[in-house]
Amino acid sequence: MVQSRTTTLIEPAIQWWGPSENPEKITDEYRTERGLRWKLLTAPRSRRAALYADAYEEVLRRSYEDINRRQFEILKDRAHARDTFRALRRFVKAGHRVVELGPGHGRVSRLLSEIAAHVTMVDVRSALARDAGEIDNLSLIVTKGTRIPIARNSVDVVFSDQLIEHLHPDDAFQMHCEVFNAMAPGGVLICYTPNRVLGPHDLSRYFGKYEPDGLHLVEYSITELATLLRSVGFQSVRPLIGGKWMWIPMPLFILAAVESVLDRLRPSQRLRLVRFPLVKQGLKVLLGARVVARKPLDGPARRKLGESAFLRVVARLLHRLSPDANSGRSNSHGQPDARF
Numbered sequence: 001m002v003q004s005r006t007t008t009l010i011e012p013a014i015q016w017w018g019p020s021e022n023p024e025k026i027t028d029e030y031r032t033e034r035g036l037r038w039k040l041l042t043a044p045r046s047r048r049a050a051l052y053a054d055a056y057e058e059v060l061r062r063s064y065e066d067i068n069r070r071q072f073e074i075l076k077d078r079a080h081a082r083d084t085f086r087a088l089r090r091f092v093k094a095g096h097r098v099v100e101l102g103p104g105h106g107r108v109s110r111l112l113s114e115i116a117a118h119v120t121m122v123d124v125r126s127a128l129a130r131d132a133g134e135i136d137n138l139s140l141i142v143t144k145g146t147r148i149p150i151a152r153n154s155v156d157v158v159f160s161d162q163l164i165e166h167l168h169p170d171d172a173f174q175m176h177c178e179v180f181n182a183m184a185p186g187g188v189l190i191c192y193t194p195n196r197v198l199g200p201h202d203l204s205r206y207f208g209k210y211e212p213d214g215l216h217l218v219e220y221s222i223t224e225l226a227t228l229l230r231s232v233g234f235q236s237v238r239p240l241i242g243g244k245w246m247w248i249p250m251p252l253f254i255l256a257a258v259e260s261v262l263d264r265l266r267p268s269q270r271l272r273l274v275r276f277p278l279v280k281q282g283l284k285v286l287l288g289a290r291v292v293a294r295k296p297l298d299g300p301a302r303r304k305l306g307e308s309a310f311l312r313v314v315a316r317l318l319h320r321l322s323p324d325a326n327s328g329r330s331n332s333h334g335q336p337d338a339r340f
Contacts, residue, residue, distance in 0.1 A: 030203045032058065033214035040168060040217060048168060049145030053124040056166075059215065081107035086245035088159060091188050091292070092116050096156040099148075099182070101175075102163035103128065113138040116157075122148060146175035150182040158182070158189045164225075165193045165201070165216040172218070176232045185298040189234065192290040196221045197262045198274055198283055210267035221263075222289045223256045234293035243285050255287065 036055040043051055085108055092098055096116045100109045103121040106128045113119045118137045121128055125142070132140035141149060146167060158179050164172050179189060194201035194216075202214035212219050220228070226237045239255050240247040262270055262283075274280045 026203065026206065030207060030214060033203055037213070037215055037217060045145075045168075045170065048171065049147075052145055052166075055215065057125060077105055077107060081105075081111060083244040084108050084161065085111040087247045088112065088157075088190065089115070090247075091190060092157050097154060097184075098157045098159070099150065099155050099179075101148075101158065101160040101179070102166075104161075106132075108159070108161070109138060110135065120150065120155075122150075146171040146178070148175065148178035148182050152181050153184045155182050156184055156187050158187070160190075161192050162194065164191065165212075165219050167217060169218050173228065173232070176229065180232050180234065180295060183295045185295055187295045189229070189293045189295075190240075190290070191225065191229070191293070192288065193220055193225065195219070195259075195287045195289040196224070197259050197270070198287060210271070220289055221259050222252070222287065222291065223259055225289050225291055226252055226293075229291065229293045233295070235296045237291055237293040240290045240292055241286050241288070243288070247290065249292075250286075258286065 036051075036058065040048060040051055040055060088108070092112055092115060094115055094117070098109075098112050098116045098119045099122060100112070100119065101122050103109045103123055106121055109119045109121045113135050116137070118139070121132060121138070121140045122143055123140065124145070126140070128140050129142075132138050143149060164175075167175065176189075183189065196219035199205065199219045200209055200212040200214075200216060201219060202212050202216040204211070204213035204216075207213075222239050226239070229237050237252070238249050239252055241250045241255070242248050262273075265273070274283060
């Protein structure tokens with residue numbers, strides 16, 4: 001059944017990657033991903049740690065064997081890194097300590113190192129060690145599985161881009177618990193993952209599947225991602241809509257309502273709907289599962305913030321009531337000063 005529909009279904013993949021792709025190659029990659037998926041979902045947690053590195057080394061090896069696809073991926077990744085860096089600048093300030101989870105080629109981390117005090121890349125592969133050694137405030141931590149070996153309360157901003165969908169659901173929860181512990185009170189997590197409602201987003205979508213069946217072990221809607229982060233302990237979980245570098249906060253209940261409507265459709269109806277270019281682009285802008293979550297302030301930090309806000313209000317009131325502030329508003333005849 002899959003073979004008879006392969007040529008028609010994977011034409012979008014061939015158009016995406018270029019003329020060097022062919023149905024046989026993509027079918028072979030899909031079979032490989034399904035095998036790796038089965039291993040990751042059925043392995044005990046103690047074995048999954050090593051399997052993550054093996055699985056994604058195999059995927060990258062196959063991708064980089066084709067020089068045309070490698071050149072395409074490099075160009076796409078450079079453009080994506082520039083746009084992501086522009087969007088993250090509103091969250092990352094000078095002096096911040098930043099962590100990127102699953103940094104890919106490390107381009108976003110290298111750009112962030114230009115403004116942050118220090119950037120740490122956390123990955124299951126050691127391929128980025130050379131890049132980390134070339135920049136003083138950029139480092140790499142090679143982790144086993146989903147462990148985040150970083151000191152508690154030491155990170156201001158954590159960023160992950162299309163990582164969580166590659167994790168076993170138990171590991172996704174555990175990893176974000178460790179992220180929460182590593183973040184300083186008031187720290188910010190920015191997380192992006194393809195939206196389940198518009199999926200699947202792995203190779204299985206080119207083989208007539210309505211659920212991910214490749215290396216996207218679990219895909220999440222915005223509502224589900226927000227629920228996961230809140231269960232870990234994050235507060236003020238806000239979705240961000242938009243594309244490229246323009247991310248705009250949007251109330252969660254609005255996007256949850258849109259997802260609920262789409263979830264009521266049959267999977268085949270949803271797939272037909274997103275085939276229309278304008279509809280697809282609009283839903284992609286609205287329902288890209290990108291959220292920003294904040295770790296609550298602890299007691300001392302909350303009191304300090306409240307005290308500083310109170311002092312600012314008092315200073316403003318005293319300034320308005322001071323004789324100097326009022327005297328400058330009128331001249332000796334009691335008339336308003338022309339300067340005002």
